[in-house]
Amino acid sequence: MSRDPVDATNPLLSPWPGDLGLPPYAAIEAGHFEPAFDRALAEHSAEIEAIATQAGAPSFENTAAALDRSGRLLARIEPVFSGLCNSFTSPELQAIDRKMAPRLAAHHAAIRRDPRLYARLDALLQKVETLGLDAEQRRLLERLHLDARLAGAQLAPAARERLGEIVERQAALMTQFAQNVLAEEQNCLWLEDEADLAGLPESARASARAAAAERGRPDDWAITLSRSAVVTFLTFSERGDLRQQAFRRWKGRGANPGPQDNRPLAAELLRLRGELARLHGHATYADFALSDRMAGTPARALELLYAVWEPAKRRAAEELAALEAVACDEGGPATIEPWDWRFYSEQVRRRRYALDDAGIKPYFALENMLAALFDCAQRLFGVRFVERGDAPRYAAELRVYEVLRGDGSRVGTFVFDNFARSNKRSGAWMSALRWQSRNGGEVLPVIFNNSNFARSAAGEAVLLSLDDVRTLFHEFGHGLHGLLSDVTFDRLSGTKVLRDFVELPSQLFEHWALEPEVLARHARHCATGEPMPQSLIERVLLARRFNQGFETVGYAASALVDLLLHGREDSAAVDIAAFERETLAQLGMPPAIAPYHHLPHFQHLFAGNYAAGYYVYLWAEVLDADGYRAFVEAGNPFDPAVAQRLLRHVYSRGGSLDPAEAYRAFRGRDATVQPLLEKRGLAAAEAQPA
Numbered sequence: 001m002s003r004d005p006v007d008a009t010n011p012l013l014s015p016w017p018g019d020l021g022l023p024p025y026a027a028i029e030a031g032h033f034e035p036a037f038d039r040a041l042a043e044h045s046a047e048i049e050a051i052a053t054q055a056g057a058p059s060f061e062n063t064a065a066a067l068d069r070s071g072r073l074l075a076r077i078e079p080v081f082s083g084l085c086n087s088f089t090s091p092e093l094q095a096i097d098r099k100m101a102p103r104l105a106a107h108h109a110a111i112r113r114d115p116r117l118y119a120r121l122d123a124l125l126q127k128v129e130t131l132g133l134d135a136e137q138r139r140l141l142e143r144l145h146l147d148a149r150l151a152g153a154q155l156a157p158a159a160r161e162r163l164g165e166i167v168e169r170q171a172a173l174m175t176q177f178a179q180n181v182l183a184e185e186q187n188c189l190w191l192e193d194e195a196d197l198a199g200l201p202e203s204a205r206a207s208a209r210a211a212a213a214e215r216g217r218p219d220d221w222a223i224t225l226s227r228s229a230v231v232t233f234l235t236f237s238e239r240g241d242l243r244q245q246a247f248r249r250w251k252g253r254g255a256n257p258g259p260q261d262n263r264p265l266a267a268e269l270l271r272l273r274g275e276l277a278r279l280h281g282h283a284t285y286a287d288f289a290l291s292d293r294m295a296g297t298p299a300r301a302l303e304l305l306y307a308v309w310e311p312a313k314r315r316a317a318e319e320l321a322a323l324e325a326v327a328c329d330e331g332g333p334a335t336i337e338p339w340d341w342r343f344y345s346e347q348v349r350r351r352r353y354a355l356d357d358a359g360i361k362p363y364f365a366l367e368n369m370l371a372a373l374f375d376c377a378q379r380l381f382g383v384r385f386v387e388r389g390d391a392p393r394y395a396a397e398l399r400v401y402e403v404l405r406g407d408g409s410r411v412g413t414f415v416f417d418n419f420a421r422s423n424k425r426s427g428a429w430m431s432a433l434r435w436q437s438r439n440g441g442e443v444l445p446v447i448f449n450n451s452n453f454a455r456s457a458a459g460e461a462v463l464l465s466l467d468d469v470r471t472l473f474h475e476f477g478h479g480l481h482g483l484l485s486d487v488t489f490d491r492l493s494g495t496k497v498l499r500d501f502v503e504l505p506s507q508l509f510e511h512w513a514l515e516p517e518v519l520a521r522h523a524r525h526c527a528t529g530e531p532m533p534q535s536l537i538e539r540v541l542l543a544r545r546f547n548q549g550f551e552t553v554g555y556a557a558s559a560l561v562d563l564l565l566h567g568r569e570d571s572a573a574v575d576i577a578a579f580e581r582e583t584l585a586q587l588g589m590p591p592a593i594a595p596y597h598h599l600p601h602f603q604h605l606f607a608g609n610y611a612a613g614y615y616v617y618l619w620a621e622v623l624d625a626d627g628y629r630a631f632v633e634a635g636n637p638f639d640p641a642v643a644q645r646l647l648r649h650v651y652s653r654g655g656s657l658d659p660a661e662a663y664r665a666f667r668g669r670d671a672t673v674q675p676l677l678e679k680r681g682l683a684a685a686e687a688q689p690a
């Protein structure tokens, strides 16, 4: 294929220098993306055309394996683009994103629902027993066949065409939804008077000062609407009036009349999803979505949520009584409002466990916790992380590592982008710049972990809360799932597993964050280097179940609203705010607790792939709570035999095995729900310490 002159100067299309698989970020400009996408889309389409129209009868190699190999140039460019859009965006990139998102979605969907490819895959699947495939090859064929069916390849032409329009429109709406939330998060709570900071620890004051300076007001303080900033403010601010303001802005994101109002976007998405499900012959979108999940049906997912809902509410009522008692003692409000809960629960935690965040944080310096992650990965899975200061990066504060096995061979590349920036999405997530595979040449993975930790003042250690530490371990678990992948096919690589299985490696890894052995080694005081005192470790461990009624109610409320909303059979337009209000009232939502996410800013559902799927965290928690017991039963959190089974059947297996089978191969049996209830302190017989 001849290359036009733009190629020579477009770093996205030229070979990337260096051995780490990272693009030359410094040379990439926003204007490079569209021409690069044009070429990559054309190349991919040509490859697909060749597979679809070839004269040879369908074989695994010329159809399934060839599809898996296709589109490598696009797969090289797309994650660079989405990575920058998420973590280092600009008005130029946002404009390109609004234009490209529907185009890219349409491109991929058109391939999945191509009836010519489907006919070839279907012919192969009909005689799969005669093809002599190994287990992973068979899994790829079944997966591609199902991808095609879920995209509507088997439907009549008119229905297929309509599905294409829906997919494209959904992508445009979801991009706009995310951009609106990001814009609304710039709407900080401004504090201009020292008295407004009452109760805030020094680190929170420094972060608020830095956030204000970044926004051009160096003499004020800004509480941004990112989760970690708001939650810190709600936990420590002694000013109930300001807590209320911060809370209202945070929970009101996306529901303000005007150009960033997400309510009409969500309503349109829901209408489109209902139509899409009906085209597939399902009554509701939830039925359609759950057909490709481990849970199988919405009823099974709801059953799990209801199994925790009442016990969680009972525990939350006990927690509330303790908060009211403290508030009464301290001359606080007679009724605990949602913006009061974290503040008074911090008081209870201090009294009950003699623990406060400010006393814990010095033991959780980010640098020490990174060392803890690497140490756990090495002890469990035998991999080493070696920092590479010479690697290209889009922001100087990124940390890049090459990951090596014990024998020195390369596993892949790993990147930490740990800090909040105004041009970065909130939250924490893992992404892959490149997936591991070996279908037509060895491809090593390039994995990113993103967080939004607040920076420290110059020269001081970045200190994490317990919640931050858990998040760090969680995302690193996803990172390892991508990094340790050892499969043949790209479609089955790393975290490309069923949505209610994907949180198992991440949530399981959280358990090591609070292993006494890990704390003793890595939780060292940032100033003195002293290990965390044994009594403090014990109190931290005791406090693990603290406030789990509140946490479980907040999470499960969002998960229930999601499943019930996407489970509506009524195709009429829905007022999402009214639906949420009425559903929560029917569920008996405690008035002192707000759901984790309100619908107008619920990006999992309306800007991500978790529609009818927010329950997956709890589903996976059944597995992680049960799975971690294997180490407890072995009497060693790094037991080599258990770790080896975990690597072999879970962390390295990607989607090359049915998830229920993978779990059984690791654990020797199916998971039970009891360890989850015990982990959260919700089991019937358990009493909370007074």
Ligand SMILES: [Zn+2]
Pocket (backbone or CB within 6 Å): 474, 478, 503, 506
């Ligand atoms: Zn996760």
